[in-house]
Amino acid sequence: MxxxxxxxxxxxxxxxxxxxxxxxxxxxxxxxxxxxxxxxxxxxxxxxxxxxxxxxxxxxxxxxxxxxxxxxxxxxxxxxxxxxxxxxxxxxxxxxxxxxxxxxxxxxxxxxxxxxxxxxxxxxxxxxxxxxxxxxxxxxxxxxxxxxxxxxxxxxxxxxxxxxxxxPVPPGEAEEWLRTRFPDRSGADLRRAVQEAQGILGRAVSLLEGDGGQAQERRAQADALVRALEGTDELALFEASLLLEKAPKEELPRLLDQLYLQLGERLAVSGEKSRLLKAAALVRKLRGAAELNANPGQLSGWLCAGMFLENEKGRMQNAE
Ligand SMILES: [Zn+2]
The missing domain is CATH 3.40.50.300 (P-loop containing nucleotide triphosphate hydrolases)
Known part of the structure; x- marks a missing residue:
């Protein structure tokens, strides 16, 4: 057969x-x-x-x-x-x-x-x-x-x-099977899904598909924040950074990782390199703080303050 x-x-x-x-x-x-x-x-x-x-x-x-x-x-x-x-x-x-x-x-x-x-x-x-x-x-x-x-x-x-x-399907074989179905996902993602689903492939698929929707939303959120960081509208940045306050605790590190990744992508094509570099350095610090269970409200405040401060410096430099 x-x-x-x-x-x-x-x-x-x-x-x-x-x-x-x-x-x-x-x-x-x-x-x-x-x-x-x-x-x-x-x-x-x-x-x-x-x-x-x-x-x-x-x-x-x-x-x-x-x-x-x-x-x-x-x-x-x-x-x-x-x-x-x-x-x-x-x-x-x-x-x-x-x-x-x-x-x-x-x-x-x-x-x-x-x-x-x-x-x-x-x-x-x-x-x-x-x-x-x-x-x-x-x-x-x-x-x-x-x-x-x-x-x-x-x-x-x-x-x-x-x-x-x-x-249940043994881990190695389950991962292989999932790879043909989700060729874009990392080995670590596939292994995590197999482990969480305990070798039940249908469960692993819904975990990965569910996460796929979440990942898409995360990319859209990070994109909005990247645009605000790249621009010079302080109020727009303040509003966009509220995303970080609203993010659930376990989601925050993933959102910051995604943000860092997209800042890097934007950096390659943008004319606003100094702002994006500053933002990337700040996001990296926030990522460390998120690991230490910092309050999300504080993180968005730090991000805005860090970027505003840069604006102030920029203006002062321009005035000189
Ligand atoms: Zn036949």
């Missing part, structure tokens, strides 16, 4: 590949693991493998007609069943409908695959209806039960399924 799009989970991949080459894939699996651990990725790969027309070792090939439809989410023989509303579990009525549908032969392929979201949250009657289908359903029907907690699925249902537990 071709399972490389799923990161980590080596044992599970070996198990599935051996199974496919041996007796073939099973007709019922429970895919368990926390949110973001790859249940949907694996489910799509299994759907693809069950409907793909390539030789077993290369399934899912990703190129044949059925594969393309599966990965585009439009294969008529793949049905995704979720609860009737956001956050609600699948109901017994839905399982009954599914049962009726399962007895209608596949449209295009040899199999029909049903993917059930939140199988561990289905109530007992819904799970029992599911059990009947697992026991008596047609041979071409396959069921993929997704569960954050495999233990939440009734024992009777579990005994009819094979469980595939998704595990």
């Amino acid at each position: 071709e399972l490389s799009p799923l990161a980590g989970n080596r044992a599970l991949k070996t198990q599935l590949s051996q199974q496919e080459e041996g007796r073939g894939l099973s007709h019922a699996y429970i895919l368990s693991g926390p949110a973001g651990s790859g249940k949907h990725t694996l489910a799509r790969l299994l759907c693809g493998a069950m409907l793909c027309t390539a030789p077993a070792q290369r399934r899912p090939c990703g190129h044949c007609g059925p594969c393309k439809k599966v990965f585009a989410g439009i294969h008529p023989d793949v049905a995704v069943i979720a609860g009737p509303a956001e956050g609600k579990p699948i109901t017994v009525d839905q399982v009954r409908q599914l049962r009726a549908d399962a007895y209608i032969r596949p449209n295009e392929g040899e199999r029909k695959v049903y993917l059930l979201e939140g199988a561990d949250r289905m109530n007992a009657s819904a799970q029992n209806a599911m059990l009947k289908l697992l026991e008596e359903g047609p041979a071409y029907a396959a069921f993929l039960l997704l569960a954050e907690n495999g233990g939440g699925v009734l024992q009777t249902v579990r005994s009819r399924c094979e469980e595939l537990s998704l595990t």
Whole structure:
């Protein structure tokens, strides 16, 4: 089986590949693991493998007609069943409908695959209806039960399924995987995300994406401040520097780092080199002070005073 799009989970991949080459894939699996651990990725790969027309070792090939439809989410023989509303579990009525549908032969392929979201949250009657289908359903029907907690699925249902537990991805491999998705982020950023997400890639992605939005906002804030520092309008600088007072404590060092970086970039192209150099020296001092837990209000005051003082000196020099 071709399972490389799923990161980590080596044992599970070996198990599935051996199974496919041996007796073939099973007709019922429970895919368990926390949110973001790859249940949907694996489910799509299994759907693809069950409907793909390539030789077993290369399934899912990703190129044949059925594969393309599966990965585009439009294969008529793949049905995704979720609860009737956001956050609600699948109901017994839905399982009954599914049962009726399962007895209608596949449209295009040899199999029909049903993917059930939140199988561990289905109530007992819904799970029992599911059990009947697992026991008596047609041979071409396959069921993929997704569960954050495999233990939440009734024992009777579990005994009819094979469980595939998704595990955290080892740090090195997780970092590599994230690098292809976030090529612009530093190794340190990726490592931090892997660590915070404890190897759950979906979580690491949302951390990095969330941080991406924050990083964008930080760049915009720093840009406004750079422009005020470059100009000679004291009131504008005073207003722009209030950003530093408003920044949360843990955000302040990052904002100052970004400010320092952008001052350097601006320095390369600006005609106001002396002001920007002065500002960069001040920001560096403030960064040290922020490390020592200085009051943000004080920092913006220091920045304005430092720049105003330079103006005063400049004026005096001009007058002389
Ligand atoms: Zn294929």
